[in-house]
Amino acid sequence: xxxxxxxxxxxxxxxxxxxxxxxxxxxxxxxxxxxxxxxxxxxxxxxxxxxxxxxxxxxxxxxxxxxxxxxxxxxxxxxxxxxxxxxxxxxxxxxxxxxxxxxxxxxxxxxxxxxxxxxxxxxxxxxxxxxxxxxxxxxxxxxxxxxxxxxxxxxxxxxxxxxxxxxxxxxxxxxxxxxxxxxxxxxxxxxxxxxxxxxxxxxxxxxxxxxxxxxxxxxxxxxxxxxxxxxxxxxxxxxxxxxxxxxxxxxxxxxxxxxxxxxxxxxxxxx
Amino acid sequence: xxxxxxxxxxxxxxxxxxxxxxxxxxxxxxxxxxxxxxxxxxxxxxxxxxxxxxxxxxxxxxxxxxxxxxxxxxxxxxxxxxxxxxxxxxxxxxxxxxxxxxxxxxxxxxxxxxxxxxxxxxxxxxxxxxxxxxxxxxxxxxxxxxxxxxxxxxxxxxxxxxxxxxxxxxxxxxxxxxxxxxxxxxxxxxxxxxxxxxxxxxxxxxxxxxxxxxxxxxxxxxxxxxxxxxxxxxxxxxxxxxxxxxxxxxxxxxxxxxxxxxxxxxxxxxxxxxxxxxxxxxxxxxxxxxxxxxxxxxxxxxxxxxxxxxxxxxxxxxxxxxxxxxxxxxxxxxxxxxxxxxxxxxxxxxxxxxxxxxxxxxxxxxxxxxxxxxxxxxxxxxxxxxxxxxxxxxx
Numbered sequence: 055x056x057x058x059x060x061x062x063x064x065x066x067x068x069x070x071x072x073x074x075x076x077x078x079x080x081x082x083x084x085x086x087x088x089x090x091x092x093x094x095x096x097x098x099x100x101x102x103x104x105x106x107x108x109x110x111x112x113x114x115x116x117x118x119x120x121x122x123x124x125x126x127x128x129x130x131x132x133x134x135x136x137x138x139x140x141x142x143x144x145x146x147x148x149x150x151x152x153x154x155x156x157x158x159x160x161x162x163x164x165x166x167x168x169x170x171x172x173x174x175x176x177x178x179x180x181x182x183x184x185x186x187x188x189x190x191x192x193x194x195x196x197x198x199x200x201x202x203x204x205x206x207x208x209x210x211x212x213x214x215x216x217x218x219x220x221x222x223x224x225x226x227x228x229x230x231x232x233x234x235x236x237x238x239x240x241x242x243x244x245x246x247x248x249x250x251x252x253x254x255x256x257x258x259x260x261x262x263x264x265x266x267x268x269x270x271x272x273x274x275x276x277x278x279x280x281x282x283x284x285x286x287x288x289x290x291x292x293x294x295x296x297x298x299x300x301x302x303x304x305x306x307x308x309x310x311x312x313x314x315x316x317x318x319x320x321x322x323x324x325x
Numbered sequence: 326x327x328x329x330x331x332x333x334x335x336x337x338x339x340x341x342x343x344x345x346x347x348x349x350x351x352x353x354x355x356x357x358x359x360x361x362x363x364x365x366x367x368x369x370x371x372x373x374x375x376x377x378x379x380x381x382x383x384x385x386x387x388x389x390x391x392x393x394x395x396x397x398x399x400x401x402x403x404x405x406x407x408x409x410x411x412x413x414x415x416x417x418x419x420x421x422x423x424x425x426x427x428x429x430x431x432x433x434x435x436x437x438x439x440x441x442x443x444x445x446x447x448x449x450x451x452x453x454x455x456x457x458x459x460x461x462x463x464x465x466x467x468x469x470x471x472x473x474x475x476x477x478x479x480x481x482x483x484x485x486x487x488x489x490x491x492x493x494x495x496x497x498x499x500x501x502x503x504x505x506x507x508x509x510x511x512x513x514x515x516x517x518x519x520x521x522x523x524x525x526x527x528x529x530x531x532x533x534x535x536x537x538x539x540x541x542x543x544x545x546x547x548x549x550x551x552x553x554x555x556x557x558x559x560x561x562x563x564x565x566x567x568x569x570x571x572x573x574x575x576x577x578x579x580x581x582x583x584x585x586x587x588x589x590x591x592x593x594x595x596x597x598x599x600x601x602x603x604x605x606x607x608x609x610x611x612x613x614x615x616x617x618x619x620x621x622x623x624x625x626x627x628x629x630x631x632x633x634x635x636x637x638x639x640x641x642x643x644x645x646x647x648x649x650x651x652x653x654x655x656x657x658x659x660x661x662x663x664x665x666x667x668x669x670x671x672x673x674x675x676x677x678x679x680x681x682x683x684x685x686x687x688x689x690x691x692x693x694x695x696x697x698x699x700x701x702x703x704x705x706x707x708x709x710x711x712x713x714x715x716x717x718x719x720x
Contacts, residue, residue, distance in 0.1 A: 101636030
C-alpha cells in the first residue's frame, strides 16, 4: 500500500454505500499470531490463532435520517450484515456494528460515535477511490445541512424523577463473536450477544431514592435538528436505574445524575 | 403428530409442494400431493430431510429424494475450530520381563478414531436441524432386523472422505438467544489398517505414487514401490528437505542419503517437553516400613513421552498424522529425543490426538513409548497361503 497524504476533505468514509459525514475515523486490522518455537528455542513459524480482525471507529454528525445499520439494536444479524465500506480508498468487506454512543449537551451538535468490527484483509480501491463519484461530489458541510443538535433534542419519559435535564448520554453495545468453520479463515456468522443499552442523565436532581432492586424506568431520546419539525431519530431505553449521584462544586450548582441500563434482546430467530 | 416420524424430541413438519424452504429447514417426507393426485414415497425414500441449498419454492422437480435435490440426509454441518480427532490402538500388551514387551493388536481394525465435533455458536435454526439429524440417526435402519444405519459424513480436511459414523450422545448448550453450542463424537469402528491406501486420511490427500520429475517439498507424502524397492523398502515416505526439489532416481526414496524418510519421526518438537522417568525396580517391604530395593533386570528406564506438537501448518499436520496412521499404533519408528536424551531410539505411538485450532494451526498430542529392540529393519516374511476364490477361478 503506497504512502499517501489525502486531505481530510477528500478522505471519503462510506459504509453500505452510504456516505458518512465523519469528523474523525480510524480503521485498522491485526492478525492474531502465535509464535511456535522448537525445543532449541528457534522459531518454527507463526501460527494464526484467529481471523484477521480490526475496528473501524468514527464519529459523525447526524445530517439526515439516521442509518439504522449503525445501530447495534436494530441491525439484526443477517439483515444488512456483513457491511462493506471504505475509508480513504481502503476497503473492507465484512463489517459488524458493535457499538453506538452519543452525548446530548446544551447548545452542542450531537456527535455519534460508532465502532464496527471488521474481519478479513483490507483491500485497496483503484486510484485510492479517486473515481468514486460520491467523493467527487461531496461538498464541505453545506450551510443548509441539518445536524442533530442538543438545542431541541430532548429526553421523554417521567420515570426518572428529574424535571430539568441538563445533559444525557446514550450507549448501545454488543459482543460480536465470530463463528469460523473448518477450513475457512473468515467467519460465516458473527453472533450478537450481551446487547446492553446504557444511559446517564444529569439534571437538577437524581430522581427517586435508589432501591436495592433498582428503579424501573422507560425513556426515549428524541433527536431533533435546530430547525426541523420532526425528530430525525429516536433511541429508547427501558430498564433499571442502578446508580444515583449528587455533586456540588464551588461556583457551580448542585447537580444530580443517574444511570440506567437495559439488557436488550435483539430478537430470536424464528425456527 | 406425523406418522412414521420416528422418535425425536423435536417436531418437524411434513414436506409439501409450494412451500418456501431455506437453509437448515427440516421436513418429514413420505410423498406429496400434486393437483389432487397422491404421490407416495417408497419406504427407502421416506424419512427426514434437511435443506442445504439456497431458498426456493418446493416443486415436483425438487422433492427431497429427487436427483440433485437441495435436501440431504447426510451430516452437512460445518465443524468449528476446536474440533478434534483422537486415535487409540486397542492391543494386548505382552510383557516378557527385562523391559521386553510387544503390542498385539486386538484385530485388524483395532486402531480407532473418534471425531469430536463442535458446532459453536450456531443459530437456533441450524441447531435445530443438527440436533434433529443426530437424534434421528438412532431411528434409521433396516427394520425390523434390529440394527440401525449410521450417519454419512465427510469430515473436515485432512480426513475428508465420506464414512458411515455412529454417535452415542449429543450435547446442546443454549448459550444465548439464537446462539447454541452443539457437540458430539462420531465413531467409525470399521476402518481397517489392512487398507494400504486409505485410513481416515484418504489417498487423494497425499502426493500419491512417487514420480521421477515431480517437484516435492517438505512434508510431502508419497507411496514408493516397484522394481527399485524390496518388500521392506516399499511403502509410505515423507519428504524432509527444506527446499522444493525435482525428483530423480538419485534423490528418490530408494537412493542413498535420501531426504525421504519412512520410519523416522523427523518433525520438530516444541519446547516445554517433559521427561518423567520411573525406572523399574523391586521394592521389598519388611516390617517397620523397612524397604529393600532390588534390581529388576535390564531396560529399566525406557522412555515414556507425552508431548504436544503445537501450531503446525495444515500440511505438516497432515504429514504427522499420516505418519502416525501408517504406523498403526503398534509399528515401530525411529525418534531422537532432544538433548540430553539425544540417542536414536525406537518408539511406538499407540495414542494421539489432533485439535484444529484455526486454519494452518494444528496441535497434535502424542504418546510415545520406547521399545528396547529395534526390529524396523528386520525382514518380515509373509508366510500365509493365499488361495484364489474357487468361484473366481472357474469363471
